[in-house]
Amino acid sequence: MHVYCTDLEGTTHELLATEGWSVMEIIREGGLPILAQCGGSCACATCHVYVDPSWKAKLPEPNEEEVAMLDGTFEVTADSRLACQLFFTPALDGLRIALAKGSV
Numbered sequence: 001m002h003v004y005c006t007d008l009e010g011t012t013h014e015l016l017a018t019e020g021w022s023v024m025e026i027i028r029e030g031g032l033p034i035l036a037q038c039g040g041s042c043a044c045a046t047c048h049v050y051v052d053p054s055w056k057a058k059l060p061e062p063n064e065e066e067v068a069m070l071d072g073t074f075e076v077t078a079d080s081r082l083a084c085q086l087f088f089t090p091a092l093d094g095l096r097i098a099l100a101k102g103s104v
């Protein structure tokens with residue numbers, strides 16, 4: 001199973017994905033330079049990613065903590081999510097995301 005992550009230079013990387021891991025952990029394990037300063041506690045927003053619109057409906061809605069953290073983040077769009085709050089399941093095999101500027 002894989003996640004496809006586009007970096008700030010526009011290169012898309014195929015990352016090995018493990019069920020139960022957060023997308024932030026998958027990005028980090030894949031060797032991409034995601035900051036994720038709080039380690040996945042939903043307290044920093046330095047794991048900000050943009051989810052490909054075709055995948056948005058397959059993701060659970062963000063909870064209040066995630067929404068509040070994104071509210072204080074730069075360059076947020078309707079596709080913004082925190083990668084540490086997205087947990088990989090087989091249904092997300094092929095998920096496409098892009099790193100946001102503040103996350104690297």
Ligand code: FES
Pocket residue numbers: 024036037038039040041042043044045046047069082083084085
């Ligand atoms: S790693 Fe800090 S909010 Fe995701």
